[in-house]
Amino acid sequence: MISKTTTRLIAVCVTALLVVSISVSQKIKVYLSVDMEGITGVVHTDQTTVAGGDYGMARRWMTEDVNAAILGAIDAGATEIVVNDSHGDMRNIIAGDLHPAASLISGSPKPMGMMEGIDASFDAVLFIGYHAKAGSADATLDHTISSATVYSIKINGIEMPELGINALVAGYFNVPVVMVSGDKAVCGQAKEILGDKVLTAQVKEAIGRVAAKHMPFESARTLIRQQAKSAIEKRKDAKVYKLSGPYVFELSYLRTSQADNAVSVPGVKRVGARSIQMESGDYIAGYKFLRAMISLGRDN
Ligand SMILES: [Zn+2]
Known part of the structure; x- marks a missing residue:
């Protein structure tokens, strides 16, 4: 016969075990790739280049938008958060002011660029401060x-914006992109490429290329936090973005001279006056090839 005390003890132990197993199974790893052009307040290269007069101010805004997303991730129960600085020389986020729950990857070059640090251990990817493709x-x-x-x-x-190219990197590792923040144009392109399930935080509406109407900063950060939280909570519904291989990358340069630079590389085929094509059975190998050919094309 089991005494009442023993029964209670067993019940307490079972409950404790359940709590432990639930907390173990709820390990949530979140990856954030952070660009600068889609940050609240940003409209001009004076804000996005190191030599620009307003750069210092925009770095602070960038750090604050990221921190809002980190708070959203924490609200959703994230147990590990990795932030990859993905703009320019990739040393823009003010490291000392980043929320202490997140670790930061900064500096460049790094082999995977805007997606450095991603692997199959992550549960969700968020793109913060992203922008629309060339020609939008x-x-x-x-x-x-x-x-x-x-x-x-x-x-x-x-035709891909950066968010599509990078979502395919996440997709290679079977990780869904669950949220994108930036202007109205990039939010539209996110839905077009990634489908309806991706959540967006539209923090501004562009008026041409170098002017925009911004949300009040506090409201923008509240929106980023809320969308990050619900996107991570709904990550199981999100679609992992994949295309079937082999992958054909077509890169059109701005100038014909840039394609002239590129054609001497083995595996590169010229398909137009300023366009080259590469093919790869492995997406990551193709992605690195593409990045290398962009670097090689630089002629100024
Ligand atoms: Zn950028």
Whole structure:
């Protein structure tokens, strides 16, 4: 016969075990790739380049937008948060002011660029401060990877913004992109490429390329925090973005001279006056090839 005390003791132990197993199974790893053109308040290269007079101010805004997303991730129960600084020389986020729950990857070059540090252990990816692809109207500082080099990038015939190129990197590791923040144009492109399930935080509406109407800063950060929280909570519904291989990368440079630089590389085929094509059975190998050819094309 079991005494009442023993029964209670067993009940307490079972409950404790359940709590422990639930907390173990709820390990949530979140990855944030953070660009600058889609940050609240940013409209001009004076704010996004190190030599720009307003750069110091924009770095603070960038850090605050990221911190809002980190708070959202914490609200959703994230147990590990990794932030990858993905803009320019990748040393923009003010490291000492980043929320202490997150670790920061900064500096460049790094082999995986805007997606450095991603792997299959993550549960969700968020793109903060992203921008629309080159050639988008009413889009803050629209470009694709390099405004000095790239006219357009197509993968398997689909013209891609950075968010698509990078979502395929996450998809390679079976991790969904669950949220994108930036202007109205990039939020629209996120839905177009990643589908309806991706959540967006539209923090501004561009008026041409270098002007925008911004949300009040506090409201923008509240929105980023809320969307990050619900996107991570709903991560199981999110679609992992994949295309089927082999992957054909078509890179159109701004100038024919940039394609002249590129064609001597083995595996590169010229498909137009300023366009080259590479093919890869492995997406990550193709992604690195693409990044290398963008660097090589730089002629100024
Ligand atoms: Zn950028």
